[in-house]
Amino acid sequence: MTITQLQYVLAVAEHQNFTVAAKKSFVTQPTLSMQVQKLEDELDVLIFDRSKKPISITEVGKKIVAQAKHIVNEAARIKDVVDQEKGFIGGDFTLGIIPTIMPTLLPMFLKNFIKAYPKVNLIIKEQSTENLIRNIQDGHLDAAIAATPLGIEFIKERPLYYEPFVGYVPVNHRLAKVEKLNPEDLDISDILLLRDGHCFRDGVINLCNAPKNYAEERFQLQSGSFETLINLANEGLGMTLLPYLNTMALDASKKQNLRYFNSPSPAREVSLIYHKKELKIHITNALKDTISGIVRGAIAFQDVNIISPVSK
Template identity: 35%
Template sequence: MDTLAAASTQSYKLYNQTTMLNISLIQVQYLIALDEHRNFIKAADASFVTQPTLSMQMKKLEEELGVIIFDRSKQPITPTAIGEKIIKQARIIFNETAQIETILKDHTGDVSGTLKIGVLPTIANSLVPRLISQIAQKYPDLKLTIKEALTHEIVEDLEHNRLDVGIVSIPLHNSGLIERKLYVEKFRIYAHPNHPSYSKNSWDADDLLADKLWLLSEGNCFRTQTINLCSLPDDKLNHLALNYESGNLQTLKKVVDLEGGATLMPEWEAGELDDESMDHLKAFKADNAGRAVGLIYTKFYAKESVIKKLEEMILSALPKYVSENQNLEIIELV
């Protein structure tokens, strides 16, 4: 919202057949802040104004529109039915206006400012250290903020302008987002030496279920892809040894080391294990399927040059055994 900080004297004019509405861009900014925080004091703090100033602007906006946008009798305050529609349109106005500065920077090839990236935990361990290193070397004026989160959290943050770009498993089939596929990686099995199927170099689903199977918790797309890849039946899932809540595959690996059984890992992360751990990796018999990883961002994000440079940096960081994956079946997330 910093791009609108000096916009208090500017106006966004809405026309219809009978009236002309005069809404200031600063009112749009305050409206969005109030929707995000659902509290006048917190919204005012986030907007760097006093609470009376924000309250006055919201009152003027409601008087101009002739409707109540927020129900103040509830705590936290909540949008009314008409308020939700107005807030949705306000976000569009804000996004479109903020793009002007973005377009100018993109036109000049300027790579600076802040880039807020959301990334899945099952991708972050391999990618993020390399990405941070490249950006620090090539674009020192670009302030990078990285948040590890699940897919639905990243999508929500993109839609509310809290993130610029997401790095997730695709396809998401979300019409409000643009997807750019980066790479496809296979799945690898990490097994304890005492596993009944350990002597086999390539496994099928029955081999996987011959002993304890350790998976991430529900809501993690890597868990969903594992279930879809192996066609794991519900009766087997109900008796899994553990639903681990953190999303940290390295912790599941340590659980296997201590408790036995097996877990699954993405190919890139598996390929970076130490030599001793690499001995415990197994492949699937077919080994012709994998997860697609891509960039996602909203249609309002105008920094095309930043997206391209980010894509180039990620592709250059890929190990050869991942970048050369071709014609793999993409495992869906549903």
């Protein structure tokens, strides 16, 4: 039995297809199939039922797959121990970031990070919170940046910063003459929201105390762009709420429409999240230190009220 054989078993279990598993493992399909077969012969059991399409995992195979995950993870931990002992920070590191954070945060820290840690091959993927969680659990992401708290048992959350919500109120809106907003000023019926599936949308709905199954009655907007929401607001279709970092690059004419909240400002907690197994923790720590150091100077707000991204 080898670690490579166990890795092949995990790939087949995930993709339920030998050809796809081989492609993802960067080997030929006959090589992968042969190694899985050798492991089955050694154990004298069938891990996979090949008579079905897609292939399925046998009952004993499910137990083997679960154990294989532990063994492969612990084998990876050995390299982590050696790297940390040597003070080496390098190698592949896959980072997921949610769409409402990636466009503003990534340009702020990426150049500094790759300059400080040139031996780290940072692989960045934009994904929804739901996909981040699943990929962290499956081992496809080493860490992710998302709005928290999530309250998931196998995930560790380390806050990076607290980002206030800011109102974008066009001149013809009922709140245009209000200098500072309060949550009770908001009416969910005239707030333009991102499409369903974005945690920032859920945070806004929670802030407005709207029901979990809230649906827009005026029209259905399927957009993941804050720029689209701003443009629609300027057309007189309502107001919107923006994360603070998204307001920094607005031009002067649009900044005139920004309305901040009275203290404590509603805000989202943005955290670096990763599996509690803490693989590659030395790179995770370096990433956290880099981001926290940069963003701390950009967001001066201290008195905030964290709005959960989880729908009520």
